Amino acid sequence: xxxxxxxxxxxxxxxxxxxxxxxxxxxxxxxxxxxxxxxxxxxxxxxxxxxxxxxxxxxxxxxxxxxxxxxxxxxxxxxxxxxxxxxxxxxxxxxxxxxxxxxxxxxxxxxxxxxxxxxxxxxxxxxxxxxxxxxxxxxxxxxxxxxxxxxxxxxxxxxxxxxxxxxxxxxxxxxxxxxxxxxxxxxxxxxxxxxxxxxxxxxxxxxxxxxx
Numbered sequence: 001x002x003x004x005x006x007x008x009x010x011x012x013x014x015x016x017x018x019x020x021x022x023x024x025x026x027x028x029x030x031x032x033x034x035x036x037x038x039x040x041x042x043x044x045x046x047x048x049x050x051x052x053x054x055x056x057x058x059x060x061x062x063x064x065x066x067x068x069x070x071x072x073x074x075x076x077x078x079x080x081x082x083x084x085x086x087x088x089x090x091x092x093x094x095x096x097x098x099x100x101x102x103x104x105x106x107x108x109x110x111x112x113x114x115x116x117x118x119x120x121x122x123x124x125x126x127x128x129x130x131x132x133x134x135x136x137x138x139x140x141x142x143x144x145x146x147x148x149x150x151x152x153x154x155x156x157x158x159x160x161x162x163x164x165x166x167x168x169x170x171x172x173x174x175x176x177x178x179x180x181x182x183x184x185x186x187x188x189x190x191x192x193x194x195x196x197x198x199x200x201x202x203x204x205x206x207x208x209x210x211x212x
Contacts, residue, residue, distance in 0.1 A: 036061075037064070038064035039061055042057050043057065045060055045064075046060060076134055079134060080131060083127050083128075084131060090123050093117075094117050097116050097120060
């Protein structure tokens with residue numbers, strides 16, 4: 001009779017996780033079991049789902065484990081559905097709080113409700129962005145854009161001295177031209193006794209070349 005009851009229990013819940021209880025390994029096995037994401041999530045779901053009555057923890061663990069395994073294998077249909085439903089829920093929260101803020105009598109009540117409403121709106125937008133990222137993953141595009149931005153910053157930083165030199169050189173050339181034009185007194189005077197150096201300069205540099 002005992003064996004019948006045992007076999008019936010195994011048949012009714014074949015996926016129910018068990019914890020080893022053989023001596024000193026019991027504590028280690030219990031710790032590992034309690035740290036499983038599906039186990040922690042099951043107790044959290046049970047705590048926040050009182051509207052459905054007292055949910056079976058073992059059933060929740062099995063279902064969460066199945067969903068996690070599907071996600072690891074690349075099946076993200078449940079995740080997409082979850083994100084869309086959460087986006088609608090957050091949008092409902094936003095609208096509820098916005099209407100409540102509009103009917104607030106005092107300023108502090110208005111500000112508190114609007115702040116919460118905008119937080120819900122921001123979370124709704126982030127949820128939809130996460131859904132879009134799952135539907136259209138583009139990791140390489142983001143990396144390429146980041147590299148372009150980085151290179152642009154580096155190039156801009158390196159171009160500053162060059163640009164300064166480009167601005168400085170025309171100014172120097174302009175001053176040089178103005179200086180030469182200011183020293184141009186017209187026709188070169190003939191060499192004479194009062195200015196004997198003109199003949200020597202003309203012989204060395206050429207009086208026809210006025211470029212210096």
